[in-house]
Amino acid sequence: MALIVQKYGGTSVASPERIGHVADKVAGWRSKGNDVVVVVSAMSGETDRLLSLAGAITDSQSPRELDVLLATGEQVTIALLSMALEDRGCPARSYTGAQVHIRTDSAHNKARIRGIEDKHIHTDLAAGRVVVVAGFQGADDHGNITTLGRGGSDTTAVALAAALKADECQIYTDVAGVYTTDPRVVPEARLLDRITFEEMLEMASLGSRVLQIRSVSFAGRYNVPLRVLSSFEEGEGTLITYEDETMEQALISGIAFNRDEAKLTIVGVPDTPGVAHRLLGPIAKANIEVDMILQNVAPDGTTTDFTFTVNRNDYKKALTILEKTAKAMGAREVSGDDKIVKISLVGVGMRSHAGIASTMFEALANEGVNIRMISTSEIKVSVVVDEKYLELGVRTLHDTFKLAQPDSI
Amino acid sequence: MALIVQKYGGTSVASPERIGHVADKVAGWRSKGNDVVVVVSAMSGETDRLLSLAGAITDSQSPRELDVLLATGEQVTIALLSMALEDRGCPARSYTGAQVHIRTDSAHNKARIRGIEDKHIHTDLAAGRVVVVAGFQGADDHGNITTLGRGGSDTTAVALAAALKADECQIYTDVAGVYTTDPRVVPEARLLDRITFEEMLEMASLGSRVLQIRSVSFAGRYNVPLRVLSSFEEGEGTLITYEDETMEQALISGIAFNRDEAKLTIVGVPDTPGVAHRLLGPIAKANIEVDMILQNVAPDGTTTDFTFTVNRNDYKKALTILEKTAKAMGAREVSGDDKIVKISLVGVGMRSHAGIASTMFEALANEGVNIRMISTSEIKVSVVVDEKYLELGVRTLHDTFKLAQPDSI
Numbered sequence: 001m002a003l004i005v006q007k008y009g010g011t012s013v014a015s016p017e018r019i020g021h022v023a024d025k026v027a028g029w030r031s032k033g034n035d036v037v038v039v040v041s042a043m044s045g046e047t048d049r050l051l052s053l054a055g056a057i058t059d060s061q062s063p064r065e066l067d068v069l070l071a072t073g074e075q076v077t078i079a080l081l082s083m084a085l086e087d088r089g090c091p092a093r094s095y096t097g098a099q100v101h102i103r104t105d106s107a108h109n110k111a112r113i114r115g116i117e118d119k120h121i122h123t124d125l126a127a128g129r130v131v132v133v134a135g136f137q138g139a140d141d142h143g144n145i146t147t148l149g150r151g152g153s154d155t156t157a158v159a160l161a162a163a164l165k166a167d168e169c170q171i172y173t174d175v176a177g178v179y180t181t182d183p184r185v186v187p188e189a190r191l192l193d194r195i196t197f198e199e200m201l202e203m204a205s206l207g208s209r210v211l212q213i214r215s216v217s218f219a220g221r222y223n224v225p226l227r228v229l230s231s232f233e234e235g236e237g238t239l240i241t242y243e244d245e246t247m248e249q250a251l252i253s254g255i256a257f258n259r260d261e262a263k264l265t266i267v268g269v270p271d272t273p274g275v276a277h278r279l280l281g282p283i284a285k286a287n288i289e290v291d292m293i294l295q296n297v298a299p300d301g302t303t304t305d306f307t308f309t310v311n312r313n314d315y316k317k318a319l320t321i322l323e324k325t326a327k328a329m330g331a332r333e334v335s336g337d338d339k340i341v342k343i344s345l346v347g348v349g350m351r352s353h354a355g356i357a358s359t360m361f362e363a364l365a366n367e368g369v370n371i372r373m374i375s376t377s378e379i380k381v382s383v384v385v386d387e388k389y390l391e392l393g394v395r396t397l398h399d400t401f402k403l404a405q406p407d408s409i
Numbered sequence: 410m411a412l413i414v415q416k417y418g419g420t421s422v423a424s425p426e427r428i429g430h431v432a433d434k435v436a437g438w439r440s441k442g443n444d445v446v447v448v449v450s451a452m453s454g455e456t457d458r459l460l461s462l463a464g465a466i467t468d469s470q471s472p473r474e475l476d477v478l479l480a481t482g483e484q485v486t487i488a489l490l491s492m493a494l495e496d497r498g499c500p501a502r503s504y505t506g507a508q509v510h511i512r513t514d515s516a517h518n519k520a521r522i523r524g525i526e527d528k529h530i531h532t533d534l535a536a537g538r539v540v541v542v543a544g545f546q547g548a549d550d551h552g553n554i555t556t557l558g559r560g561g562s563d564t565t566a567v568a569l570a571a572a573l574k575a576d577e578c579q580i581y582t583d584v585a586g587v588y589t590t591d592p593r594v595v596p597e598a599r600l601l602d603r604i605t606f607e608e609m610l611e612m613a614s615l616g617s618r619v620l621q622i623r624s625v626s627f628a629g630r631y632n633v634p635l636r637v638l639s640s641f642e643e644g645e646g647t648l649i650t651y652e653d654e655t656m657e658q659a660l661i662s663g664i665a666f667n668r669d670e671a672k673l674t675i676v677g678v679p680d681t682p683g684v685a686h687r688l689l690g691p692i693a694k695a696n697i698e699v700d701m702i703l704q705n706v707a708p709d710g711t712t713t714d715f716t717f718t719v720n721r722n723d724y725k726k727a728l729t730i731l732e733k734t735a736k737a738m739g740a741r742e743v744s745g746d747d748k749i750v751k752i753s754l755v756g757v758g759m760r761s762h763a764g765i766a767s768t769m770f771e772a773l774a775n776e777g778v779n780i781r782m783i784s785t786s787e788i789k790v791s792v793v794v795d796e797k798y799l800e801l802g803v804r805t806l807h808d809t810f811k812l813a814q815p816d817s818i
Contacts, residue, residue, distance in 0.1 A: 016465035050485065056425035057489050058496035065495070068503050069488035072481035076459070079478035080466050086474070087467035094477050098507075099552055143508055 002167035003035040003125070007135065007157035010044035011174050012231040013077050016084075019043075022172075022231065023084035026130055030090055035125045037164065039135040039157040040081055042073025063108035067137070067147045071096065074134035074153070082132045092130040095120065097145075100131075102138035102156065104146045111146035113138060113155065116163040133160060154215035162222035169224050171211060172231035177238035178203065180403040181255040185394050188404040192238045192253060197226075199253045200240050202346040202380050216240065251349035251356065252401045255394055258342045261291070262315035263307055263373065263384060264322055268332025271297060271304040278329060279306055282321050288314040292342075292375045292384065303332070307373060309384065312338050340372060341390045344382040345397060357381050363400040369393050411576035412444040412534070416544065416566035419453035420583050421640040422486050425493075428452075431581075431640065432493035435539055439499055444534045446573065448544040448566040449490055451482025472517035476546070476556045480505065483543035483562070491541045501539040504529065506554070509540075511547035511565065513555045520555035522547060522564065525572040542569060563624035571631035578633050580620060581640035586647035587612065589812040590664040594803050597813040601647045601662060606635075608662045609649045611755040611789045625649065660758035660765065661810045664803055667751045670700070671724035672716055672782065672793060673731055677741025680706060680713040687738060688715055691730050697723040701751075701784045701793065712741070716782060718793065721747050749781060750799045753791040754806060766790045772809040778802050 006026065013019050022040075030036050050069050054061050078094035085092035101117035124131045135153025138146050148155055154171055161169035176191055178200065183189040195203070197220035201213060211228060219226045219240065229237025269275055276295065283290060294307045310318045315338040326334045350356050357374075360381055364371060369392060373384035385393055398404065415435065422428050431449075438445050459478050463470050487503035494501035510526035533540045544562025547555050557564055563580055570578035585600055587609065592598040604612070606629035610622060620637060628635045628649065638646025678684055685704065692699060703716045719727045724747045735743045759765050766783075769790055773780060778801060782793035794802055807813065 016462060019466060053425060053485070053489060054492060057428060057492045060496065061492050062495045062501075065488040065491040065501075065503055068491070068505075069485060072484045072488075075481045075484070076462070076478060079474040079481075080462060082474040082477070083463060083466045083470050086471045087469065094474055096477075096554075099554075145505075145508075 001033045003037075003164060004029060004168050004170060005037045005039065005157050005161040005164065005166045006170045006172060007039040007153055008041070008172045008231055009153065009174075010041045010047075012172055013040055013081065014044040016080065019077070019080050020084050023081060023088055023090070025172075025231070026081075027085060027088045027090040030130055037121060037125070037131045037133060037160055037166070038081065039133050039153055039160060040074060040077040041135050041153040042070075043077055046073040046076065064144060067108050067111075067145050070147050071134070071137045071145050074136055078132045078134045082130075085130055085132070090130055091128055092132055093124050094132045094134075096134045097137035097156070098139035098143065100133055102133075102159070104138035104140055104148070106140040106142070106144065106146065108144075108146055111138060111140070111148055113148070113159045116159060118163050121160075121164065152212070152214075154212040155218055158215045158219045158222070158224055158226065161224045162218070166224065168227055169219065170227045170229060170237075171215075172229055173211075174230065174232065175228075176230045176233055176235050177228050178240075179254065181394055181398055182257070185257075185391050186255075186398045186404075189398065190404050190406065191235075193236070194239045194241060195253050196242065196348050197240055198379055199346050199348055202344065202377075203254055203256045252345050252347035252403065253349075254346050254403065255397050255401075256344045256346055257390060257394055258344075259387070259390065260312045261309050261340050261342050261384065262312045262318075262336065262338035263292075263309045263340055264315075264318055264334070264336040265305065265307040266322060266326055266331050266334050267305045268298070268303045269306065269326075269329055270331075271302060275304060275329075276306070279322075279325055280308070282325055283308075283310070283318055286317060286321055288318050288321075292373055292382070294373055294375075309340075309342070309373070337372075339387045340384050341387050342382050342384050343390070343393050343397065344380050345401070346380050348379050350379050350381070359400065360397060363396050364393055367392055367396050369396070410442045412446075412573060413438060413577050413579060414446045414448065414566050414570040414573065414575045415579045415581060416448040416562055417450070417581045417640055418562065418583075419450045419456075421581055422449055422490065423453040425489065428486070428489050429493050432490060432497055432499070434581075434640070435490075436494060436497045436499040439539055446530060446534070446540045446542060446569055446575070447490065448542050448562055448569060449483060449486040450544050450562040451479075452486055455482040455485065473553060476517050476554050479556050480543070480546045480554045483545055487541045487543045491539075494539055494541070499539055500537055501541055502533050503541040503543075505543045506546035506565070507548035507552065509542055511542075511568070513547035513549055513557070515549040515551075515553065515555065517553075517555055520547060520549070520557055522557070522568045525568060527569075527572050530569075530573065561621070561623075563621040564627055567624045567628045567631070567633055567635065570633045571627070575633065577636055578628065579636045579638060579646075580624075581638055582620075583639065583641065584637075585639040585642055585644050586637050587649075588663065590803055590807055591666070594666075594800050595664075595807045595813075598807065599813050599815070600644075602645070603648045603650060604662050605651065605757050606649055607788055608755050608757055609635075611753065611786075612663055612665045661754050661756035661812065662758075663755050663812065664806050664810075665753045665755055666799060666803055668796070668799065669721045670718050670749050670751050670793065671721045671727075671745065671747035672718045672749055673724075673727055673743070673745040674714065674716040675731060675735055675740050675743050676714045677707070677712045678715065678735075678738055679740075680711060684713060684738075685715070688731070688734055689717070691734055692717075692719070692727055695726060695730055697727050697730075701782055701791065703782055703784075718749075718751070718782070746781075748796045749793050750796050751791050751793050752799070752802050752806065753789050754810070755789050757788050759788050759790070768809065769806060772805050773802055776801055776805050778805070
């Protein structure tokens with residue numbers, strides 16, 4: 001007997017048949033005596049269909065009207081899922097974001113949730129109904145329809161779980177949960193029973209795209225127990241919680257990696273105060289996100305070298321900007337490389353153990369993997385290596401830290 | 410400088426290209442200084458697509474959820490049209506039925522409008538914006554999404570025009586307006602400049618399906634000047650108004666006909682009080698609508714004969730029911746014919762002129778068209794004839810009453 005918020009994404013509701021399958025799952029949870037609130041996305045392909053309609057109208061779409069358009073995607077799913085539930089003898093009622101008063105700011109296409117009025121929902125749950133809510137959308141104070149941006153259905157689920165003080169927020173996806181690393185690279189990768197919010201944030205931001213980063217940080221802030229599990233297979237999935245005693249034992253939770261990296265270097269920049277800002281300012285202004293930043297002062301002490309990484313899609317743009325800046329600042333040389341990747345060890349246990357980084361560097365050196373950049377945080381060590389070393393590097397580290405075995409090290 | 414409510418149906422907004430064409434028209438009206446409120450239907454084909462999704466989920470769809478589903482159809486159109494208007498430099502804002510507070514009762518799938526809150530709309534119009542409203546939908550007092558039933562967008566437009574005290578409500582369709590009869594049957598059929606609400610009601614209910622009956626009677630009740638015109642061709646269309654002096658001159662406005670008729674006859678029913686009710690009660694109970702009813706008492710005065718017409722789709726069902734009733738009542742015989750049609754002369758001028766019916770019967774007799782049933786009302790004379798005489802009958806009458814000439818008779 002618990003209050004559970006479940007979220008099913010686009011692939012889980014891609015067809016009437018799959019919606020029926022989701023209805024079976026939901027009705028199963030309900031029949032065990034749980035109160036269930038379900039959040040759904042648009043059927044996969046639907047958002048793209050709507051966007052192409054809008055694209056055929058104009059290239060510069062009114063953000064307000066784009067939200068009115070896209071919000072229909074989830075509205076279709078909530079109606080179909082509620083019908084399917086009622087068809088199974090499971091009373092259900094659907095609500096759009098506006099109907100269930102998911103109040104957001106007025107930032108169309110990327111609105112943020114401000115509050116949820118849970119009156120409707122509690123009334124329905126008390127009456128034995130499953131409540132089906134459209135993810136990804138809400139309404140601002142003037143009643144304008146807003147959307148949270150693509151993938152925002154996770155955030156809706158977590159926000160609902162927080163507002164309702166749910167016992168668990170279950171995110172159903174097409175993977176069985178969070179693995180120690182990508183099973184396509186390391187077949188022995190192990191499904192994690194648990195992971196902390198902090199670790200999950202690092203894993204998610206590094207390309208293990210199981211969950212939206214925003215929803216994870218939201219869940220962490222409001223202390224909503226989050227579970228990631230598969231909508232196609234049975235299984236307990238991975239529970240994302242606050243650090244607890246049992247977790248202290250695991251040094252490393254997983255290995256994340258990111259193939260979309262590119263690095264840029266500027267050499268021989270006259271070392272004057274404010275040089276970093278003058279270099280990176282124009283990059284930031286062009287809406288290019290910078291990830292890692294390294295600075296070395298040259299032996300003579302009068303010039304300095306900079307290296308930073310950007311998303312591979314922004315590489316050419318960033319290079320052009322940097323070359324212009326270099327000329328203006330009298331730098332010696334600009335170079336770059338878009339055939340690099342980032343590999344990261346992630347684990348809260350790392351905090352209290354010093355030797356992790358050196359074990360990591362040694363293991364990579366033994367396999368002849370040349371490290372091009374290093375960056376560390378409290379619960380993460382990242383290295384940048386040539387793209388060709390990605391698989392070798394990840395497998396070596398997975399092996400070195402014995403991640404295939406439960407409760408390793 | 411007027412306040413105009415315009416309604417564009419499904420075929421007028423069937424594609425992004427056509428929506429662009431509608432935006433051109435609307436922006437044209439706006440640029441002439443008019444305040445414009447636009448009501449749109451779902452893109453044609455969209456409602457059927459949604460219904461087939463629902464059909465793939467279950468045969469017995471929750472009426473509430475069906476409304477949630479179908480309401481997305483118009484929501485897509487309002488967003489696309491508003492984008493197209495803004496793209497043309499014409500400020501616009503879209504509203505769903507619920508957003509613009511089209512309050513209805515809770516009869517899902519066939520709700521009736523109770524009221525409209527026009528605050529939003531007046532604010533937008535005052536700010537120079539075109540207001541784009543989703544037709545066919547509203548919300549009940551609890552905020553549940555309702556729909557007015559198929560084709561209800563006309564009603565939305567008329568209700569908005571009434572609430573806003575609009576100068577004119579323009580219904581854009583795929584025909585140029587209301588003709589004296591179907592131009593496919595009589596090529597010389599003339600486009601009417603004007604027609605009265607009463608005449609339009611008779612024309613609409615008899616198969617000249619230019620407008621929804623409900624919206625016409627609504628417009629009549631609230632005295633909203635209604636204009637039917639083509640969204641594809643230029644032209645003034647047909648204005649539907651209250652009777653005025655100029656209209657008194659026209660005896661006959663048009664000839665309507667209905668191919669979907671079937672008639673049933675029961676002969677030799679013992680003539681006792683309540684016989685009509687006992688005959689037609691079971692038909693009504695089976696949700697079969699009866700149109701014309703004729704009763705003759707037999708010469709001996711002890712038995713009576715009944716003939717009535719139903720929609721051709723209901724013919725077999727009605728026949729089965731009537732045969733059962735006949736047995737129970739001791740009637741002599743039941744017969745029927747589903748190869749009949751109804752032709753009607755319609756005109757408010759008829760009231761003050763006696764000879765119309767006899768001229769009609771004479772004209773038909775001269776052409777050898779055998780009349781099977783006759784029924785009259787204040788502004789209508791209808792005859793039932795064999796299906797094969799439909800075209801001949803309509804052409805003969807169109808000719809006899811000189812309808813191809815303006816201000817005839």
